Amino acid sequence: MIETFETVAKAVVDPSRVRILKLLENGELCVCQITAVLGLATATISKHLAALKVAGLLQQRRDGKWVYYRLAERPLNAYAPQFLALVRASLADDPTIVEDHRLLAMVNEVPVQALCDQGRDALAIQPPHPTESTRQHPCPIP
């Protein structure tokens, strides 16, 4: 009861886990995709994903050598849906979340294989949609 509630609540306390949940609102993602966006060690991401899964917030699917995670669409415990709804209704305009989604858009332009090989570097050669924040200053100061 209260232990289950605590487990789910704990999953939502950590900023990294909230960022993962917000990313997955757009659909399932491979572990290396999440890793590329968050910029943390693969082991750390994996541990977070395990915690979110235990809390009943995520589900898992294997495809070849990659593992995809998605938001749990079926209530795996009494509190998961309510917390998911709360997160979904929150933080859409948070700077970190916005930046994560921008990186996610870039990640989606790259084949998963490239991400697994090069990690975040796979994004560096992918500026086809320049935005205000990524656009180079015309006269960079040395």
Next chain:
Amino acid sequence: MIETFETVAKAVVDPSRVRILKLLENGELCVCQITAVLGLATATISKHLAALKVAGLLQQRRDGKWVYYRLAERPLNAYAPQFLALVRASLADDPTIVEDHRLLAMVNEVPVQALCDQGRDALAIQPPHPTESTRQHPCPIP
């Protein structure tokens, strides 16, 4: 943004703080009343109350030498109302919460002054509404 969210979420992670929130759903309570129900050190309760207040979940009122806390009825930050609603909709049948409410009923039978003087012992001499769990066994085994 996400820091505020984290602060409120953190307040809901700890079981003791959830128990306090559930107690206050019935109306405001004095610090020593909460202490008597939870059975923790006064300093610990005070720290929890401060955290809940900082998170925008509680408000404070002084009456004589006692301080009363109540659920924040006006949104003090963007996420407090949603978390309060989630807690309110949860754990009504949790054993710990049920027991807390039973103790709260006993606490309400005792003047606040008695609680401050004797703490939880003030409840021992107050069995006017015997329940299954408090009723004495007719032939106590020595």
Next chain:
DNA sequence: TTCTCAATTAGCTGTGCGGCAAAATGATAC
């Protein structure tokens, strides 16, 4: 079978925090 490699697990370190006792605070009573 053996090799490869994405993902997980194990082991470690530093930090955050819940619990308590003791000291400080501050409003009320005298």
Next chain:
DNA sequence: GTATCATTTTGCCGCACAGCTAATTGAGAA
């Protein structure tokens, strides 16, 4: 003014956990 006393703050201890690197796992490729 001083004393009392509910509450808060401080200082400390032990534990839980986020992060990392290194080792292990296990599914697909050869």
